[in-house]
Amino acid sequence: MDREPGLGVGAVARHLGVAAATLRTWDRRYGIGPSGRSPGGHRRYTPTDLARLEAMQRSIIAGAPPAEAARAALDEPRGEPPSSRGHGAGGNRVPLGDLPAGSDPAEVRGLARAAMAMDAPAMTLAVRAAIAREGVVGAWDRLIVPVLRGIGRKNAASGECVEVEHLLSTVLLACLAEVAPPAEPLNARPVLLACAPEEQHSLPVHALAAALAQAGVAVALLGARVPAPALAAAIRRTGPNAVLVWSQTARTGDPGWLSGLPGSRPAVRLLVGGPGWNRRRLPSTTRLVTDLSEAVAAISSAFTRP
Ligand code: B12
The missing domain is CATH 1.10.1240 (Methyltransferase, Methionine Synthase (B12-binding Domains); Chain A, domain 1)
Structure with a gap:
């Protein structure tokens, strides 16, 4: 067997410390496999193949997804790691x-x-x-x-x-x-989080909900594109302590409708966040919060552990 040129899949697997099945998957999925043949017709890994696999493995360890690591390694004639010539992003x-x-x-x-x-x-x-x-x-x-x-x-x-x-x-x-809501929330009255009408960019209110959960605050997350009458109804139904409305884009950032939202007893705190809002026209009753930690602090400061 040693007389045959190149290496078999088992030897390469041992050399790299991966399963032979993984090598077969990489070959099938990403086309990074043995390019040589033994006299008996079996596929063999050449030194260049091995260098490419080593480069691919280095990239994966450095955080690259396998498909990209394989592509970069295949582009390199000798399998040098992609970072060695600032390549790989293109x-x-x-x-x-x-x-x-x-x-x-x-x-x-x-x-x-x-x-x-x-x-x-x-x-x-x-x-x-x-x-x-x-x-x-x-x-x-x-x-x-x-x-x-x-x-x-x-x-x-x-x-x-x-x-x-x-x-x-x-x-x-x-x-x-996946961030679990608090088992014993600090707040008795809810906190409502919503996007402005027609605003689809809802990630920041989801981030805020998760961050507030970690701070012990329970929220009702209404999500993307909440129509103004629906937010008004939610305020009337739940009597929240605070409401935060997100606008990401100027298209959804006309705040005229905010002053029509109902107050509640005791008064609801109305916060707004996001780069979409027309700041000059925000009602004086609103507070603009500019980053996630400020939003968490502004909302959770009203609650203390009894
Ligand atoms: C993810 C994303 C989407 C997702 C949204 C999914 C979801 N459920 O949220 C999808 C794919 C649906 C989408 C769709 C669209 N999107 Co989009 N999207 C984005 C992207 C990449 C991130 C949005 C986000 O979450 N931003 C949150 C943070 C990252 O935003 P930020 O403005 O940098 O944050 C500042 C503050 O807001 C604050 N901050 C950050 N986080 C938080 C959290 C809280 C609580 C607070 C208070 C503050 C705060 O810190 C920053 C200031 O220092 C942005 C790019 C961007 N730069 O935001 C484009 C972006 C917002 N989208 C854009 C566009 C054009 C669209 C579309 C119209 C077309 C398209 N490209 O598909 C559609 C339609 C959307 C619609 N009708 O509403 C443009 C908007 C341009 C503009 N100025 O109007 C952007 C800017 C990309 C671009 N082309 O430049 N999008």
Whole structure:
């Protein structure tokens, strides 16, 4: 057997420390397999094949989704890691801009890459890990928002990636929904979270719901595109302590209707958030909150553990 050129799948599997079945899957799925033949006609891994697999494995360990790691390794004649020539992003590069203080650039790039590869399991792992490590506020500010903004920039520049926005949003909504509501909420009266009428960008209110859950506050999350009469009815029915309305885009940011919302006894606190609002026209009874931690603090400061 040693006299045959190249390596068999078992030897390569042992060398890389992966299962032989994984190598067969990579071959079938990503076309990264043995290119040589033994005299007997069996497929054999050449040194170049092995270098490519090593490069692919390094990229996966560094956070790249397997499909992208394989593509990059196959593009390299000798299987050098993609980072060695700043390659690998190409048309898939997400313009991430300056990252907020405390962001881990490798982690942000990893989530952006997983998003561009439409690799939902990899996105889920990255987001779950960040929420577990630093809580919803940290994960949102330092990992999720930079990636959302980067993909938004890419969309603004090219009109592309709407499908990426959709899949990433689905993953984020699922991860945020995994945050359990507080078993013994601090608040007796509810907190209502809603998007302005016709506003589909609901991720920030889901992030706020999850962050408030971690702060011990229970919320009623009405979600995207809440018609003004429906929000008014919800206020009358629940007598909330606070209401926050989100507007992401100028199209939904005319605040004229806000002053028509009912007050309740004791008075409901009306907060607004999001870059869509026409700030000059906001009613004086509203408070504009500008980031997630400010929103959590503004809402939860009214409640104290008895
Ligand atoms: C995800 C996303 C979607 C998802 C939304 C899914 C969902 N359930 O939310 C989907 C795919 C549905 C979608 C659809 C559309 N989208 Co869109 N989308 C986005 C994206 C990538 C992220 C939105 C988001 O959650 N932002 C939250 C944070 C990241 O927003 P931010 O403005 O940076 O945050 C600031 C503050 O708001 C604050 N902040 C951040 N988080 C929080 C949380 C709280 C509680 C508070 C108080 C403050 C706060 O901090 C920042 C200021 O320092 C943005 C890009 C972007 N930059 O936002 C585009 C973006 C908002 N979308 C855009 C557009 C054009 C659309 C569409 C019209 C067309 C399209 N591209 O598909 C449609 C239709 C939407 C509609 N009719 O309402 C544009 C809007 C342009 C504009 N200025 O009007 C953007 C900016 C992308 C771009 N092209 O530039 N979108």
